[in-house]
Amino acid sequence: MKKIRISAVSYTNTKPFLYGLQHSDIINDIDLSLDIPSDCAQKLIDDEADIGLIPVAATLSLPQWEIVSAYCIGAFGAVNSVFIFSNCAIEDVKTIQLDPQSRTSNNLARVLLKNFWQVQPELVKDAPDYAISTNPTTAFVQIGDRTFGRKDDYPFSYDLSAEWLKFTGLPFVFAAWIANKPIPADFITAFNNALRLGLAHRKELLNELPKRADFDLEDYLMHKLDFDLTEDKKKALYLFLDYIKAL
Numbered sequence: 293m294k295k296i297r298i299s300a301v302s303y304t305n306t307k308p309f310l311y312g313l314q315h316s317d318i319i320n321d322i323d324l325s326l327d328i329p330s331d332c333a334q335k336l337i338d339d340e341a342d343i344g345l346i347p348v349a350a351t352l353s354l355p356q357w358e359i360v361s362a363y364c365i366g367a368f369g370a371v372n373s374v375f376i377f378s379n380c381a382i383e384d385v386k387t388i389q390l391d392p393q394s395r396t397s398n399n400l401a402r403v404l405l406k407n408f409w410q411v412q413p414e415l416v417k418d419a420p421d422y423a424i425s426t427n428p429t430t431a432f433v434q435i436g437d438r439t440f441g442r443k444d445d446y447p448f449s450y451d452l453s454a455e456w457l458k459f460t461g462l463p464f465v466f467a468a469w470i471a472n473k474p475i476p477a478d479f480i481t482a483f484n485n486a487l488r489l490g491l492a493h494r495k496e497l498l499n500e501l502p503k504r505a506d507f508d509l510e511d512y513l514m515h516k517l518d519f520d521l522t523e524d525k526k527k528a529l530y531l532f533l534d535y536i537k538a539l
């Protein structure tokens with residue numbers, strides 16, 4: 293049988309899923325690559341992968357897509373790894389640098405800026421001084437492990453999942469397991485069993501990960517991240533896509 297090509301996120305948030313895949317027989321039936329989120333999305337768009345843990349905002353660039361898992365990268369309130377870091381209050385920001393590795397959170401920032409904070413800073417992609425600008429009215433979006441332990445390094449840090457909860461009262465879905473073509477049902481069942489196994493073994497996984505003094509990995513993987521793709525999260529996902537379309 294031809295192996296199913298899977299692109300998963302190369303950040304710590306995905307390690308429970310990887311643990312499950314690597315401890316299940318399904319590992320022999322897949323061709324697994326680890327990519328930054330923007331590349332997971334591009335691989336699904338270019339048909340270089342069959343299933344990806346892709347930023348949900350990228351579904352808007354797929355002619356055909358289907359959610360193939362009951363699990364996701366989500367959060368109810370603060371997630372602690374998706375921020376706007378800023379030298380000034382959001383109302384005073386003039387320029388926001390977008391994160392080149394992100395698709396969802398860049399769009400989440402845009403949705404919140406327009407509809408929640410109601411401000412219109414200039415948005416910059418691929419800024420040459422990304423994340424190091426000293427301009428007092430420049431802020432930047434940043435996701436993933438690069439944000440670990442950085443929250444208190446800036447005068448203002450906005451956790452975008454916490455801000456989305458304030459705005460909508462809903463949880464948020466950053467990335468979901470999405471296929472760009474029909475996938476056999478028995479594969480989907482085995483795939484979800486493997487992901488569930490990984491989530492159930494997060495304590496064992498935590499014992500294998502190097503401890504960090506500046507970031508609570510246990511709180512992150514056990515509590516801040518919320519991996520179940522519940523009905524409320526699906527509602528949030530479709531609401532978010534509608535907000536992006538209206539930008």
Ligand SMILES: C=C(O[C@@H]1C=C(C(=O)O)C=C[C@H]1O)C(=O)O
Pocket residue numbers: 301303305329330346347348365371373374393394395396397398435436437466467
């Ligand atoms: C919570 C996170 O979710 C992520 C955010 C993504 C995005 O902004 O496009 C995509 C995948 C997830 O890894 C994170 O990376 O910190």
